[in-house]
Amino acid sequence: MNPRRLTPSMSLILAFEASGRHLSFTRAANELALTQSAVSRQVQALEAQIETSLFKRDGRRIELTAVGARYLYELSAALGRIRSATLQTISFRSQDETLHLAVLPTFASKWLLPRISDFYTRHPEIVVHIHSRIIPEHVANTDVEMNAVICVGKEPWPGFVSHKLLAEKLVVVASPTLMQDCKDIAPADLTAKHLLLNVVSRPHAWSDWLEQNGLNHTSLREGPSFEITAHLIQAVVAGIGVGLVPQILVQDEVRSGALVTLFEPIDIGRSYFLAYANRYQHLPSLVKFSEWLRGLPFPDA
Template identity: 35%
Template sequence: MRRIRTPSMAALSAFEAAARHESFTLAARELSVTESAVSRQISLLEENLNVSLFVRVKQKVVLTRPGRLYSEQVRDALRALEKNTLAVAAHGGGRGSLELAVLPTFGLEWLIPRLPRFYEKYPAIRINMGVRTSPFSFEEEHFDAAIHHGKPIWPHATSERLFGETMVTVARQDLIGRQLERAEDLLRYPLLYSTTRPESWKQWFEAAGVPGNLGQAQSAGFELQSMVVRAAESGLGIALVPEFFVPQSAWRQGVIRAHPLSIPGEDAYQLVYPSNMRASYPLECFRAWILDEARRFADENHLVA
């Protein structure tokens, strides 16, 4: 039986780059080698596998079907190897970084203002943030952890509750005059909400004792909670948002509570990370810190931790 050798890193790197660009020239430029070196590595790889990975069409190279399937597998393997290497290096040296996916408004209004305390405690670790608004597969992304709002539905991951939230109604004082006493009076104004919480106004009116169809009410949806708050600041209507997302600057610039009723949010904020990542030093430091911050915040604001 013909023996197939495990390809070298040089061959796999050349193939992954060439497959991604579908160009030996661009792959060579990315890897800082010659085009002939890329071509030779891929020829050796094809010879070892006894499979054509590319077909040459005029001046272009195009992946074959086996080549396309193999390129996806190689890309995942190289990404996993890079991630694991960084994790081990960070653990061994007490240094490193954490790739964190955050909800944008949570990151802006809650997490970033508190990060100086994290860096004061762990000056050698850096938190790199990217935005994700819905669950994703850690196996397909470069993130080490995520902040999620909702049910802990992530596969092959651990979710730890941070805290719940209180939903309040806010509007510009010069739009509504003063705080409205009757819940029905809110229906005279456009109702602003986050499209990630489409049932929030229905739940608020039910809690206020005003059940019924809100289909006739004027409304405007925004994906991000920060957009909802900004819309209320701009006088576009009455917003229903988590109270801690309303910055102090908004209160100072004329935003008021539109009605005294507040309701607890249905879901909570979660720290989510792959179950096999607990050995990561940056993640363990961040986990301990954010859970402590979350407990303190929940206690101060009478939230359910």
Template identity: 45%
Template structure:
């Protein structure tokens, strides 16, 4: 196999990536500050190198072929990582380092973000770039330096620092409780049960723990993000099982209430995770020290175990 076919030039890949995103050679040329004919030549050269047709042409209109769409999807993350790495090198030269950190969306917004002003005050030379990730993923392959995720030990191949235990609490709006009081576990059967898609088993576990028949459950809508489920509970659509740290603000201002001291112990924790080769990466070491020695004392006790 011709090794050069496996390593197209960056100019070819950038031209193809821009054209694939815009579905236009002209707009790709504008983005890259090139002429339309220059973009076209780069893509033709790439097609000749790979010996495949990446676009179909119909006059001035272009459309990705099936293999072209696959190729565009595969190279986009790699180009983004190269661009990000170059930007970080430039920032480092100017005395600023950065950390690419993946986190669950609601957890990042409600638990981590409120304390980052303090971090930047203490460490103005480190930038934390937050990226939303849900479920399982490879930290290195996704271009991240570290991640905050929820689960149970072990985390194979990763260094894991526990942050907080997941404490699931039952919450409802005061208006809803005024109409349908919850004084004992059995009263929950009068309510629509809001669900997080990746934790659809939570209510089954709660009913089992309380000794209630599963047939009494009135399962309500699924939500992809905890933020949406929390808002649904505040609006009175139903009741929710949610990590306490995600609803501290609503509990403090009275928009949500915990009617029963009967939560759910999921045995899960939130962890700071990273591969061993990143252990001494300076921006990660700075962030890790701040997170483990100061951040956890700033906020509430817990979080969500879903695409929070």
């Protein structure tokens, strides 16, 4: 069969699709900014090309044939994909020099923002809009308007490209004032004597730590919970209790002496990732940002 017969022109397809959707050549003509007779002729030309009757005609009334209804169903889905692809292309054109990035709040303020000036030095033409988000375990549930996210979790995420940045290690931290008389404190003493501060998004962090240290949960002295890790870190610096936080987020406080680390860090099997939906993988601003971010010296990456 001649391939040309199987690929009618877009004008013929649009005339048929609009007529079938409205069941009216007149309403289809109004939508397509054509005359009613022009739409009718285009539909007739399509029927002649594929040698199939798509409509039953009764005066000015039209009704889809069974074959026409099936053809309309298939074409509507295909046109939807074409329109979506075109919209994304238009969007990409306008986003060549912008990037919308969702980032965990504390990671953004403690790690990304102090380094991003280097990205702007290398790519002054690109603007990165940073949006603080408490990102869910499955990144598909993140704000769909975001081009990419920096998140913590476990792969795989179907439909997403992901790049591991570093393994997440949690470390127990405390104010040196709180620990001045407890230099050789044991895990059991820590949980019995001090409030254990929590982040709402990590409800089981202390339970995992207790298990790894062979302790039961009865020794747990639960302290207040915080929405954002940065607030928990501030509470630990103030001596309210002890925290179990990602090691990468307290490097400055440990270096300055505002916090001390207790015991060895633990690996809970999660990692930091840059992740984005497949449809964004060729976005120029994202390609450049991804190359820059993955080129940074992450520990244990």
